[in-house]
Amino acid sequence: MKDAGADIGPDGAAVCHALLDAAKRAGAEAADAVAVAAESVSADVRGGRLEQAERAEGVDVGLRVLIGRRQATVSASDASPETLRVLAERAVAMARAAPEDPWCGLAEPGQLTDRRDASGLDLADPADPPSPATLEAMAREAEAAALAVKGVAQAEGAGASWARRRLHLAATNGFAGSHERTTSGLYVSAIASEGVGMERDYRGESRRRAADLPDAAGIGREAGERAVSRLNPRRAPTGAWPVIYDRRVSSSLVGHLIGAANGASVARGGSWLKTRMGGQVIPKGLDITEDPLRPMGAASRPFDAEGLPVATRAFVEDGVLKSWVLDLAAARQLGLASTGNAMRAPGSTPSPGTTNLRLTQGTRTLQALMAEMGTGLLVTSMIGASINPNTGDYSRGASGFWVEGGEIAYPVNEITIAGNLSEMLGSIVPANDAEEERVSVVPSLLVEGLTVAGA
Structure with a gap:
């Protein structure tokens, strides 16, 4: 498991600047680029058993090029040098064939913000990412609490997750900035029944920090009570x-x-x-x-x-x-x-x-x-x-x-x-x-x- 400060995939700043360089070489007059790198861990349970545990990492890159009053945007989920070169050439070709848009264009340098990162916003959890076992235990606890509510017949599912997303934005007008955020989440969906009638409800919560999530049992209990209240x-x-x-x-x-x-x-x-x-x-x-x-x-x-x-x-x-x-x-x-x-x-x-x-x-x-x-x-x-x-x-x-x-x-x-x-x-x-x-x-x-x- 990576620690909270580890890099996710390629360097977003380097990717964006490589895209901008490739776009200029291909003939773009102006351009901006975005790179979003993300990783996530999740665990879903149903009926007290682990249904799915997943870890994912990926990167998405996007490039907008401008030629006069024409623009085009392309994206890919691969940041290899060859992909970035092809992406830039394709974007320039598309822009040359695009209709004119009199309102498009980058910001003037004087319009740009001096704030280039998320310092002071406290958007990323400094704690280590939770293990899949920890997430599974949270989901099990939430599901069990929902099932303990009188009238709840089954839990449609419960899940816990953690994700980190890092964004970098750069443009030929001189802007370059990035920010990172984490999200921890927990949800449970309960099904209540009486006679032949069945009703479903849920509760889900997310927070920047895992430690700030409400109690798992409380989330499950409220999901169950909500479902029961909808019967008949x-x-x-x-x-x-x-x-x-x-x-x-x-x-x-x-x-x-x-x-x-x-x-x-x-x-x-x-x-x-x-x-x-x-x-x-x-x-x-x-x-x-x-x-x-x-x-x-x-x-x-x-x-x-x-x-x-x-x-x-x-x-x-x-x-x-x-x-x-x-x-x-x-x-x-x-x-x-x-x-x-x-x-x-x-x-x-x-x-x-x-x-x-x-x-x-x-x-x-x-x-x-x-x-x-x-x-x-x-x-x-x-x-x-x-x-x-x-x-x-x-x-x-x-x-x-x-x-x-x-x-x-x-x-x-x-x-x-x-x-x-x-x-x-x-x-x-x-x-x-x-x-x-x-x-x-x-x-x-x-x-x-x-x-x-x-x-």
Whole structure:
């Protein structure tokens, strides 16, 4: 087993600079390159027996080349010198044949961040990676705890994992930076049964450090209790009802809003928010902020995918939309400055995206929010989505619990909830139960004016 400071595969900095050199030799006018090296260890158990144990290591490299206003991107999972040479030549040939894109291009040197690593963000666990035996024991403990819950018939599976990912980004504009992160995870899925009825639920957790994971038995027990609570579901009454999105699913609503604020969508005219800049989009007193520099944050990073600085930013302040989510291309198209929100996989060009979002919490508990609602639907699980990006019309499958008199009355499933995102988001009332460890720190949300289609 390697120690936590060991190298993963080839030197990412050397790979990126070799790609840039190869691209320039092949005729590129400008280029950027990314190398992502990763290793992982995992163990899955089922029925008290080890089902799979796996260790994996790999590297992915990507190259974007620019010739005038034409660009092309290629990627590979091999960092050998010959592969890098072929990759660069192919990218240049593709760029020469590509249509012109007036908005593409690297950042100017003066736009680049001085922060080139993740110092101070505490994104990598200093402890040695766990052994497969340790992970197996964690998964067994979680599964056993789920099976010990009365009403649980079987565990669909339990697994524990550890992963380390190191990214290096370099470009011909002079940028070169890297950062590393680790992730430890544990999950269990339980199946409860009564008569001929069976219901499934789960709990999964991940942390930067393995020592910060919740107790395995507690994770398993909650997965089992969740599954049992869903037994003997009914169909919800059809009609217009208030709905509470449990914190397990509430971040999807914030995601829909931030997705509509994506500068690329706005520039194309394909967003229901396109005319709402400076307008009220959620209730007064609520902010939606991004903090990519949050220490130990689930998605923290020291720079964006174009080498630009990242910083805490309020996309929505006091309920008012203050900023689009912008990379360089979207910013140029809209005549604005990038917000440092470029995201990128090795095989794709940069595009706008966010990390570590947070919605202002309320002061009431989930129970108090249900009491305020009186009668309505508590959603704990969602499936599928039909969302019109131009109008915000919204429809999703859901399951959860029917609430009467402010208390859970019975579980429900096979229902559809529908509304319009503009109206839904304008009425949200947050609880105070957001989980700080999540990528999106969003509490349970009470939403008025939805149509529930059930029985």
